Amino acid sequence: MDDFLNVDGVLFDLDGTLISGGQALPWAHDLIDASRGNFAIVTNDAEHTAFEIAILMDQLGFAVAEERIVTAGMAAIRMVAEKMPGAQIAMAASESLQEYARSLGLNISRERPDVVLIGRDRTFSYDTIQSAANSVLAGAQLVVCNPDRTHPGRGGSIVPETGALVAAILACTGPVPHQIVGKPEPGIFLAGAQLLGTSPNRTLMVGDNPETDGKGAMRAGMTFLKIG
Template identity: 30%
Template sequence: METIRGVLLDIDGVLHVSMQPIEGAAEALRWLEQQGYRYAFVTNTTTMARPTLAQRLQAIGLPVSAEQLITAPVATAAYLRHAYPGKRCWLLSKGDTAADFAGVELVEPGSSGAEHVDVVVIGGAEELLSYENMNRAFRLLMAGADLVAMHKNLYWRVSDGLRLDSGPFVSALELASDKQAVIIGKPERAFFAEAVRLLGTEPEETLMVGDDLVNDVQGARRAGLRALLVCTGKHGPDTPLLRECPPEERPEALLPSVAALPDYLAGQS
């Protein structure tokens, strides 16, 4: 087995839950730095631009820079610039992520949705996924627009429990419009390939650390990476998904939290 040289870490559920840092997370990141590992953060978080997210994480004591963040909005914007140059895009996403879409023509359709739009882009819209906006997106798709989604997550964990994500809404639009969305973020193979490229490592020497068995672990394994599951977020040792997971897509270990990562890596060397 290849020596691990690079580490990719999910953020929500791995480093913090509802912006409350996981005990030992900051120390684990500093250990990676001291030991010379190449590492970055890969996240389907879609409600904050990279500088905003970095500032929020720094404010709770996590040493994360904007340059280390590989986010679904950044990857989506890169895809739109390449696949739809000069096309009109309606971005339905909460927060300041529009700042990541420099070079993409963003438009706001009227209440009827009658204005021409080439692409409907769905991010982490939360309360913006109202009936009115979903119906507007549906009408635009029926009028010829394509559908692009930053991810298809079903739910995530916050301090008071699980919360519905945008994936079910994307599926509803696919079903109603009979169109297939292009999905950009985790667990897509291209997302992990880009992250590994930015790290400057090979997939087989890169470890993904996540709390989501499907988006983090299985996505990484399908892209040729190694993967660990931490039990502080969405999935843990009792999740039925783990029992159903094919052997080649299972995590190589389950850790109680990211705080145990240094000991795990030290045992691999």
């Protein structure tokens, strides 16, 4: 754990780093202990709110305040609310994220939306693809919570992710401009460092995926430690 000694704060990925399939990984408690208490979770989760993740972590024996959890789904919604207050937004996302969007003053509707936002939607369907693709072709901005096609599931299985859903839409629209909010984009890493009160060059990012955790940490000016 020497990597933890030369930094002021630690950011942890969630799936594949601390948990997998809703269960704590064997090394998770040791990793959090090594952070000496100054840590946050930065996750590409595009289904749950920070509150829901905090409850899960508590059930697994980790005390993590929801204020110390940065999720790609919530970050994407906040970005839309800040840039386009009161916007009409079509969402492929969980009910809890839709409720979060409403709490920020966004209007959820598939009728002529200003924005199409794609998260991890377990009810994703043919109708969703058709509606989202046509809205984007009509001029709606496409916002993607994360580019991940899968994340690790229980027993070595894979869990379809946001990137897989977006791929279906882009297969219909062809290449169109779209904004990715989650890892490997640096903004979500910098938000985590801001929570810790640490500068990027004194912040360690711990994750299992070099393509998202590693590249994003490098773009944000952080050190990366691969786990798993």
